[in-house]
Amino acid sequence: MSKYHALRDYLLRSGRERLDMAFSQIEEILGFPLPQSAYRHPAWRANEAEGNHVQKKGWMDAGYQTHDLSLTRKR
Numbered sequence: 001m002s003k004y005h006a007l008r009d010y011l012l013r014s015g016r017e018r019l020d021m022a023f024s025q026i027e028e029i030l031g032f033p034l035p036q037s038a039y040r041h042p043a044w045r046a047n048e049a050e051g052n053h054v055q056k057k058g059w060m061d062a063g064y065q066t067h068d069l070s071l072t073r074k075r
Contacts, residue, residue: 004058006030011062019064023074045069 002008010029011019027033037044038055047065048056059066069075 002054002057003032004030004055007058008062011059011064020075039071039074 007026007029023034023038035044044053044055045066046053046056047060
């Protein structure tokens with residue numbers, strides 16, 4: 001079980017097609033702070049179809065993709 005399953009479960013329960021979420025909201029859902037790489041490296045937040053980044057499974061397994069990210073607003 002991935003430590004990002006809590007995010008997946010939250011997104012599945014939301015019933016919404018699109019969500020605007022602050023990084024702090026995601027951290028609250030997960031119960032731990034996001035790593036600094038989430039704030040520094042676009043690859044951490046990428047919607048990669050393949051690869052071994054476990055965090056992307058949190059949103060992609062729920063049928064979501066990241067869009068319109070703002071690092072200045074942390075959203």
